[in-house]
Amino acid sequence: MSTYAIGHLHDVNLGPDIVEYLRRIDETLAPYGGRFIIHGGPVTVAEGSWSGDLIVIAFPDKASARAWYESPAYRQILPLRTNNSRGDVFFIDGVSADHKATDILADIPMTDQPLG
Template sequence: MPAYAVGHLHDVNVGPDIVEYLNRIDATLEPFGGRFIVHGGPVDVLEGSWSGDLIVIAFPDKASAHAWYASPAYRRILPLRTRNSRGDVFLIDGVTDDHKATDVLAGLPTV
């Protein structure tokens, strides 16, 4: 099942450290099958409000996503981002191609 690394970043200081991070991150993703599917950019807000940048990186599975985040190559460049932005980053499982909205009901307690 696919998994995703999701980052919602704010106050990104785009200076030499962030440029170096961007120049180096793709090489850290490659061994784990990671690829960007969303990488910032303007959003069309339809409901509520939005600020910051959204980053979504797809991986073949959650084990690959965890292995990437813990890898020595990524850990070396991580401070380049964390010293120059704030935000939330998490890993989450995707769903299968045949997923239906009602599939989540099976995991809920019955009333």
């Protein structure tokens, strides 16, 4: 199952370090099958509010995503981003093509309490 590395970045200082990071990140992704799905760009807000930049990188599986993030090649360029932006980065598994919204109910103990 695909796993996604998701970054929600704020206050990106688009200076020489970030430019260098952008020049080098693709070569760190290739050995792990990583590819950009979303890389910033304009957002049309339908509900709530939004700020920052969203980055989504797809990997074949969680092991590949973790191996990329921990790789010496990525660790070498990581400070170029972390020293010039702030934000959250996390991994999350995708769902199968036949996934239905109610599939998550199998993993939730049912009570009389409202969700949330």
